Amino acid sequence: MADNLISVTGLSKQFESGDQHVTVLRELSVHLGRGESLALTGPSGSGKSTLLNVLCGLESPGSGRLAMLGQPLAGDGAPTGKALERTWCELRQSRLGVVFQDANLMPTLSLLDNIRLRARLAGRDDTSAGDWLQRLGIGELGQRYPDQVSGGQRQRAALAMVFVTRPALILADEPTGSLDRRTAETVADELFELQARHGCGLVLATHDADLAARCLHQLDLGHQGGP
Amino acid sequence: MSPRIALFSHYRRHPLQLAALAAMILLASALWTGIHHLTSQARTSLEQSERAVAERQQSVREDGNPVSVQDFVNLRRQGLCVMPWLEVPVPGRGRLVGIDPLAAHCFAEPGHTPAPWQGELDGKPFVDISEAAAQASAEASALVLLVSQADGQSPPPAGYRYQAFAVAPDTAELGDSFLLNLDALGVLVLLITSLLLRSVFLLGLAQRRESLALLYRYGVNRSQLSRLLLVENLLLALVCILPGVWLGRALSLVLADGFGQALEGLFDRLLYAGGGEDWWLPTLTMVAVIVAACLAGVRDSSGSLLTRVQPAFFAVLLALGLAVSLWAPTLIWLFLAVALVFLAAGWLAPLAIAGVVRWLARNTGDPLIRWRLQEVAVLVRRLALPLVALQFALALVLAVHALVTTFEDTFDQWLGQRLEADYYIEVPQGADITAAVSWLAAKPELVSPELWHQVIRGRASVQTASGREPVPVDVFALGPVSHLVQNWRLLAQTETPWQALARGEGLMVNEQLARRQQLAVGDRLIVRLGARRLQAPVLAVYPDYGRPSGEVLVPASLLPEDFEARFRSLSISAGIEEIKVVEAQLARLWHTPQLTVRDNQAIRTLATDVFDQTFLLTRAMTTLTLILAAAALLLMVWVFLSTRAWYFRLLIVWGMPQRQAATQLTRVSLALIFAVLVCALPLGVWLTWILVQRINPLAFGWSLPMAVYPGFWIELAVLALIIGLSIALLMRLQLRRPASAPESAHGLQGGER
Ligand SMILES: Nc1ncnc2c1ncn2[C@@H]1O[C@H](COP(=O)(O)OP(=O)(O)OP(=O)(O)O)[C@@H](O)[C@H]1O
Ligand SMILES: [Mg+2]
Secondary structure (H helix, E strand, O other): OOOEEEEEEEEEEEEEEOOEEEEEEEEEEEEEEOOOEEEEEOOOOOOHHHHHHHHOOOOOOOEEEEEEOOEEEEOOOOOOHHHHHHHHHHHHHHHEEEEOOOOOOOOOOOHHHHHHHHHHHOOOOHHHHHHHHHHOOOHHHOOOOHHHOOHHHHHHHHHHHHHOOOOOEEEEEOOOOOOOHHHHHHHHHHHHHHHHHHOOEEEEEOOOHHHHHOOOEEEEHHHOOOO | OOHHHHHHHHHHHOHHHHHHHHHHHHHHHHHHHHHHHHHHHHHHHHHHHHHHHOOOEEEEEOOOOOOOHHHHHHHHHOOOOEEEEEEEEEOOOEEEEEEOHHHHHHHOOOOOOOOHHHOOOOOOOEEEHHHHHHHOOOOOOEEEEEEOHHHHHOOOOOOEEEEEOOOOOOOHHHHHHHHHHHHHHHHHHHHHHHHHHHHHHHHHHHHOHHHHHHHHHOOOOHHHHHHHHHHHHHHHHHHHHHHHHHHHHHHHHHHHHHHHHHHHHHHOOOOOOOOOOOOHHHHHHHHHHHHHHHHOOHHHOOOOHHHHOOHHHHHHHHHHHHHHHHHOOOHHHHHHHHHHHHHHHHHHHHHHHHHHHHHHHHOOOOHHHHHHHHHHHHHHHHOHHHHHHHHHHHHHHHHHHHHHHHHHHHHHHHHHHHOOOOEEEEOOOOOOHHHHHHHHHOOOOOOOHHHEEEEEEEEEEEEEOOOOOOEEEEEEEEEOOOHHHOOOOOOEEOOOHHHHHHOOOOEEEEHHHHHHHOOOOOOEEEEEEOOEEEEEEEEEEEOOOOOOOOEEEEEHHHOOOOOOOOEEEEEEOOOHHHHHHHHHHHHHHHOOOOOOEEEHHHHHHHHHHHHHHHHHHHHHHHHHHHHHHHHHHHHHHHHHHHHHHHHHHHHHHOOOOHHHHHHHHHHHHHHHHHHHHHHHHHHHHHHHHHHHHHHHHHHHOOOOOOOOOHHHHHHHHHHHHHHHHHHHHHHHHHHHOOOOOOOOOOHHHOOOO
16 A cells, blocks of 8 residues: 555545535546556546546545555545544645646746745755756756746746645646647657656546556546536 | 727726726815815805804893793893894704894894805705704703894883804914815825826836837827826826716715714814815816826926935935925915925935845845845835825824824813813803802812812903003903912913912913914913903913913902902812702802802713714824725836746746745835835824924914824834735745746836835
8 A cells, every 4th residue: 555656445536516415426436656656547527627626635535444655644634623634634745746737936026036936835945946947958047937937937936836846746627728839749758757757646536548557547527527 | 090099999808907097086075175175165154154253242130040931032032133042952963053044133233145045945954943952852962043234223212231252262373274184185185186096007017018009109199198198197087086076075974963963063163064076176186186187297207207306305405405494484385395395305205215125235245135124125116106105195194193193192182271160150141250259168078178269250451561452351350369270271371370370479471372472381460350450470381272262361459349250150179969969059159040050070071082083084094095005006016026027937836835925025025115104104204294383373273282192103004014025925926937038128217226
């Protein structure tokens, strides 16, 4: 078990909207080992984002068992209340890297400052921030603000921000979803390349079959989700 | 779908916004109507009271005894047109004045507007004399016999004298000054509400930009869109203004009693009901304000104007406004200066805050601090209008507080100067005051020699040494110059003015006279006191509120034998037992059964109570404005934050615990509010200065002392803290709600930097 980055068993998630219960995730089991990658696919509304949010603690799992990086977080042996929040915070600070489709950066800070801020919050040395921009090919854009660079450059900065914390697991929700085909491919290349080099796990929600195919495992939520 | 429905459907999806806008229009209308109604009513009634007693004469007995019904009968038998005027205090309602409507007929003057008591006798405050007599208790009511103007010209019948009729010392100017200040504040309140309306309106517009763009694409042209928006706002305005005006009137009616009584007590004037009945003026004003607030530069809804116009332009405007305020020779110029300064300050404050915050951000190494500072800058820019409104409201509250407190202190002090002695005994006409004075002087064990003096009032004329025309002035003569007057606040003085005055080496003048004649301490004056011509230097200038007339203060020893005293009294500070002895002795000396002795402490207490009540109203009005501004700000913050919540949530995504993230946001909001407070303080102090040192001298010839009350700043800081914490709370709520990522990077300007 300790080798598992993600260990999810019998996870169900319901949303209550008004008096209606919408079951988004039903009896789901997911396991991911170190350095492995998993693609979440499925039609819109099938619960990809919901699952990622559960995996990073932004959404509480309804029922079932959940352990991340060997730490139980829901079900038997999981902490509750403040201790649970603290555990999640520690995980997100430096062990989990989260990338969204867009708006990963604080709009009021330059790319470099975004990465420095992220490094600081992770308790890492922020002097490597510039190196990461360099490595992702946007070294000269460090002083620009997010709205002054292209979508692809923004996503690269978001990757830099994730890797500067040296995470064990990356949770990416359609990280290339708002990019054109070619930019999407280069950004995806960089993501896989860095993931492989640093040996971290990756969970990737995507509509893109080619991108999903590049992952070690695939999970189609469309087959189990839905009301 | 017609464009109209497309536009209105916005509010169907955002009912809260509609409700907020409606509530603000309603409240603003109510506030403005209330103020307008109260001030115009007070003004009308002050005017009427002035007209009622203006230049009337009364008939009094030569022997100094109060007139009675028998005197009325006597005078009528001699063919004189006299009218009885019976003042009766009514507990809780002020006073009633009983008059005789038949006698009032010979007071009618063709070509003149009739005096207020020549109308209906409806108890506001005039009633038929029989009715007043029924309520009169012997000691408190006072009968006066007014003489018609025609009869006043011819000599009085034997045993009677004519003298000027005044219900009280003339304090009309104090009242006018008070009302003028209220007016100025009312205009500022209007300005603030228009800013708030505009900000809510622009917010709705920003949110509707997409549907407006869509309509535009569908072929609805711009002028049509503007027209639609205008119609929409007018409809909303009409629906909300009318109940607002109604509410304001209702409110003012509730307050009117207290306000009326307060004014009556404050300025010792009879107050008349009626006046200020118009409802259309506030309605029209509000409609105009709303149209102006919502229409001006609809296309500039993005706030881009802010960056387009050079700050330097507004800095120049500010300097210009300040310069004009120093120089302004008339009230109009002064109001222009205030407008300039407020415009410039309102424009510069957000720019200045953003500038300072950005500069700080550039100079910090910590990315988290930099983030906080940059967020403050964004908030300042996005919420510029409601923040400026808050700044104005804070400045207004500060100025009103200072004005009110100054007014209160000054009036209290002035009253204190005039009523320094514990008791005050009127000397009846014809009574021998010298006998009384020598008796008092011979009894130091009864009344300490430093604690009593006689006051003699009369008229004189004054001429400056440079030889200008003599001007008539009031005379205030004192003898001896007791300790009771030596605490007077003097505006300018020689080294030991009271000692010099006691030695008869000079005289003092009131502020009005000093301003009008441009007198300074040391200037020599020629005073004609009856037959005596006296040349003396000015020893000091003393403040004298609420009267237009100039006055000279001289020692009684300088008065000539033939000086015609209009009024004489004794001011005495002594214990209650001692004053009884004095009273008895004086009554014996003067052969009068009853002396008029006033307990000054009671009068002061009453005046102070009355003041508190009056200013409760002013404070309530400005505080309401502040609450309105704060509420509008919170509403705008709420809407704006919902577009920015995603970025706040990033802190949580990056592993910052909820509590820490909330602390960060609290610091952002507190920095924002305190920056606004810091901008409001100088504006408020300046406005205070304008109100007390510029408006008053220009309008009335005397100034109030300028004072700042830093203690109150702390109260404002606490208030700012509460507003800041409320904003922080709203931010916190945004943290808890699951945020959805903005559709595009700049969805609804949420991604602004
Ligand atoms: N906070 C919420 N409250 C109620 N329902 C929710 C909430 N969040 C998500 N849902 C519902 O859960 C379902 C799954 O949503 P989710 O965002 O996970 O889908 P998705 O697979 O990521 O879709 P997409 O490919 O469009 O991003 C949807 O039907 C959505 O309406
Ligand atoms: Mg999704």
